[in-house]
Amino acid sequence: MTEASAPLLDVRGLRKYFPIAKGLMRRVTGHVRAVDDVSFTVNEGETLGLVGESGCGKTTVSRCILRAIDPTGGQVLYRTRDDRVVDLVPMSRQDLAPLRKEIQMIFQDPFGSLNPRMTLLDNVGEPLLVNGVRRRSERMDRVAELLRLVGLRPEFMHRFPHAFSGGQRQRIGIARALATNPRLVVADEPVSALDVSVQAQVLNLLLELQGRLGLTFLFVAHDLSVVRHISDRVAVMYVGQLVELSPTAAIFASPLHPYTAALLRAVPVPDPRVRNDDGILRGEVPSPAAVPSGCYFHPRCRFAQDRCRQEAPALREIAPGRFARCHFAGQF
């Protein structure tokens, strides 16, 4: 980790509101605040885990960073290979094109994310073609190298995706993401569709590739034990906001935000001797279209006080490197 230099990625006040249109005239009657003031940094060579339950906005954040969708506001500052810091949000498609090589994505669904009509050579080689590698023999060499890198045999390149298992397909997806020598890889739930035995293989591969290629990961997932295993730091989202951001060891040992604590307690422990129904979070996640007053978590928080109902807390640094969005963070 290079703490001293500027971070590779610096997300500041990121917002993405989706309009809710109603009636014949499709008049906009409100907004779904899918991402609402999210700020974090990712240092070069580190893995930042982004966790939260479905609908919390974690996938929207990753898509905004990739500019797969356009943010409503905020900045996504990215430090390029030649050490310039650029804001990806206002960039045009043309300006963005050279940077796309540096930021790549690994998808969740190993079945939906590969084109079933294309061989591995074409699937994995597509980003190369797009980025100007016209000669087929050159692409074949590179694809062979990539397949070897992810633990697949280069001879497989003329086969189609259906011939491969879920774990192997996820390796193919990883090979494709690495085709353009990216620096930042956004992985959205890369192991959640895989069986336990295969999940471990893919996690090991990601760690190994990170070490070998100096990759930086933004690892989006809902499985806390997986995120704990792979991340240097962990960011927790709730209803479109970051509620906590801390180094992995610290967040799992002593969470600052009551939501993080509840999330940790909700993980079913693979030990029948530890059965505990205490502190189960009641109620449900509010809709990002109709958020509660004050702190978004207060209706479910067992420590909630009057202040929490009225005043929205800001994300603030509670201890060095530890951030939480709670009026009473660290006091429980």
Added chain:
Amino acid sequence: MPPTHTVINPPLPAAINPPLLAGPDPLLRVSGLRVSFKMDEGTVRAVDGLSFDVFPGQVVGIVGESGCGKSVTVKAILQLIDPPGRITGGQILYLQDNRIVDLTRQPARGSAMRALRGAEIALIPQEPMAAFSPVHTVGDQIIEAIRLHEKTNGRPVSRHDARGRTIELFRDVGISMPEQRVDAYSWQLSGGLRQRAMIAMALSCRPRLLIADEPTTAIDVTTQAQILALLRDLQRKYATAIIFITHDLGVIAQMANHVVVMYLGRVMEEGPVDEIFHAPKHPYTQALLRSMPSMQGETRVALPVISGTLPHPFNRPAGCPFHPRCPDAITDRCSARVPVARQVEANRIVSCFLYHDEAEAP
């Protein structure tokens, strides 16, 4: 209506293959079950000689990775296997009113199975969105089930009473404002509420056996914790026997009191939950437990993995199905013969040559 069941008189027939655990009469005994899917490319043996018991009030967890046959087993019990799938062997013995009925001999669409499904054996499916019809209210669907199965003096209970019972059930499973929610459509409910409504429906006819097929896989972790706590409470309250199917070892540890570990349609190991997690015997169980990232262990280090991948269903390995991936495989032996599931200790069944010598007849 004359009974159409195939009636075998008690006592229970001696276990056929393999020998099963001794004790009181089980509510359900699956014995040597085989289910195959015959396709153009070949035959898939989805369940290949599976045996296990479920005793009254017991929560049996069946754990295994995709393709191990756990969902097919559920469908076989309920006689819901669609062609080209077919039960090709074994028995599923269900204890009903002190008679033993072999469910594999019942016509899938016959009155015996129809009277059993929902009333005696209920299912909580994985995807509650797909399980409820979107064009009827959830209340109406539950009322229909109650009126189908529950009779007073030979006539269905009144709509009014069934509705009252549905509201009562909704309260039981922790649905707030049950009087309003009973008239909601499934798509108006959140994932957690929908799964609660599904549980209410499954419990509506007071089944003796509940089959929960990955009931929390599609929902978030905090909602999952609520649903698991609810199922545990209801199980304590009604002493319903549950077959709990999941791929999640954490969920199994939290829910089951007896665990069956499956791989490629066979039982690898079976025993009390504490022993499976703290003293696993089969190399597959051991490897599976090791390969999980834990909430305590060292982070960012390589996890121990199970080498190789699940074989393709048309390409079942000869011998023990796990031997190509097994770190303890004994050369020539594990690849040649199939170990049977045999009792090796009180309450422990293992199918592995490390613990016994008994192979399946070729």
